[in-house]
Amino acid sequence: xxxxxxxxxxxxxxxxxxxxxxxxxxxxxxxxxxxxxxxxxxxxxxxxxxxxxxxxxxxxxxxxxxxxxxxxxxxxxxxxxxxxxxxxxxxxxxxxxxxxxxxxxxxxxxxxxxxxxxxxxxxxxxxxxxxxxxxxxxxxxxxxxxxxxxxxxxxxxxxxxxxxxxxxxxxxxxxxxxxxxxxxxxxxxxxxxxxxxxxxxxxxxxxxxxxxxxxxxxxxxxxxxxxxxxxxxxxxxxxxxxxxxxxxxxxxxxxxxxxxxxxxxxxxxxxxxxxxxxxxxxxxxxxxxxxxxxxxxxxxxxxxxxxxxxxxxxxxxxxxxxxxxxxxxxxxxxxxxxxxxxxxxxxxxxxxxxxxx
Numbered sequence: 001x002x003x004x005x006x007x008x009x010x011x012x013x014x015x016x017x018x019x020x021x022x023x024x025x026x027x028x029x030x031x032x033x034x035x036x037x038x039x040x041x042x043x044x045x046x047x048x049x050x051x052x053x054x055x056x057x058x059x060x061x062x063x064x065x066x067x068x069x070x071x072x073x074x075x076x077x078x079x080x081x082x083x084x085x086x087x088x089x090x091x092x093x094x095x096x097x098x099x100x101x102x103x104x105x106x107x108x109x110x111x112x113x114x115x116x117x118x119x120x121x122x123x124x125x126x127x128x129x130x131x132x133x134x135x136x137x138x139x140x141x142x143x144x145x146x147x148x149x150x151x152x153x154x155x156x157x158x159x160x161x162x163x164x165x166x167x168x169x170x171x172x173x174x175x176x177x178x179x180x181x182x183x184x185x186x187x188x189x190x191x192x193x194x195x196x197x198x199x200x201x202x203x204x205x206x207x208x209x210x211x212x213x214x215x216x217x218x219x220x221x222x223x224x225x226x227x228x229x230x231x232x233x234x235x236x237x238x239x240x241x242x243x244x245x246x247x248x249x250x251x252x253x254x255x256x257x258x259x260x261x262x263x264x265x266x267x268x269x270x271x272x273x274x275x276x277x278x279x280x281x282x283x284x285x286x287x288x289x290x291x292x293x294x295x296x297x298x299x300x301x302x303x304x305x306x307x308x309x310x311x312x313x314x315x316x317x318x319x320x321x322x323x324x325x326x327x328x329x330x331x332x333x334x335x336x337x338x339x340x341x342x343x344x345x346x347x348x349x350x351x352x353x354x355x356x357x
Contacts, residue, residue, distance in 0.1 A: 045315045045320050049314070049315055052227045059205075060309055060311070061309075061349055064110065067354060070082075075161075079354065080159075081353060083161060083166040085297045085302055085304070086353070087307065088297055089237065090109060092202070093204060094221075101287075101296055104206075105235055106206060106233045106234060107207070109204040111201070113201070117149070119141025120142050120148045120197050121197060122135060122194060126190035126191050129188065130183070131190065132180045133158065133181050133182070134179060135147065135180060147177060155170060155171070156171055160191065160196075167189065212229050212230055213228055231314050232328065233311050235307060236278055236310075237308075238277060241272060241276070248264050256289065256299045268299060287299070310345070312345075313342065318333075319333060
């Protein structure tokens with residue numbers, strides 16, 4: 001009598017085959033899970049890069065739009081660009097300033113009069129470059145108490161509100177008294193009666209290349225990092241093409257943009273074309289020079305009408321950076337799931353107060 005095989009259940013071979021199939025399916029599912037996790041993490045990193053880029057763009061755009069805003073109250077009110085260049089392609093201020101007439105494509109200094117701050121003028125001419133500035137405490141831009149509202153440590157600007165390319169000084173206030181303020185260091189020269197004295201806001205944006213940071217400097221004491229993992233920052237300057245785009249000096253006189261003549265003879269070059277044209281780097285350092293040392297600047301900066309900005313930000317983690325032109329700094333990413341290329345934005349800003357004449 002022969003033995004009978006069981007009519008139900010699995011044989012060993014069938015169980016091994018089923019186990020192998022199940023393991024394969026689980027492996028495929030795990031690959032999908034890992035890929036999904038990598039994609040989710042990469043997308044979070046992309047959102048972080050976008051947010052940092054947004055902060056950088058908005059900070060630059062806001063300050064560039066306001067660049068050159070001058071006094072809004074009192075005699076001689078109007079944009080600073082009618083007197084001197086409120087935007088410079090270099091670092092300015094009390095610490096680490098670049099040499100005058102410098103050009104750096106990865107930094108820009110912006111000057112704006114604080115609209116809510118003190119705005120007055122000299123009631124008496126200065127006795128010397130280091131003498132206190134005797135101001136008009138009853139001017140419409142003054143607070144009722146003290147020295148028009150100025151306090152020790154404030155940053156101030158003094159200039160004569162006449163002629164393009166006029167002399168100016170920014171300084172830190174050392175002390176104040178009834179209708180006078182004293183500078184920490186002597187100015188470039190003594191200023192005459194009627195010169196404007198106002199609170200000024202300074203900002204220098206620059207790229208800290210070793211640290212990969214967009215930095216902001218207040219012209220006095222503070223360098224503050226704004227955005228991390230910024231790997232490129234470049235500024236381009238566009239100027240009115242006409243050599244006679246700046247205001248003429250009084251008849252028979254000259255300034256840094258015109259030689260005396262009838263009519264005055266322009267010293268700037270015609271850039272050709274219509275509208276605003278790009279200024280080459282050499283055109284921002286070769287003169288003619290305006291102002292007095294240590295605050296001289298190239299006369300072409302007086303006709304700047306538009307500023308181009310390019311900024312590039314990379315992901316923080318090397319896990320999401322690969323190789324090739326999409327990445328400034330190569331990383332470890334070897335697949336498309338963990339892939340977050342650098343983001344770069346280019347935009348132009350036309351400062352409102354630098355188009356007014």
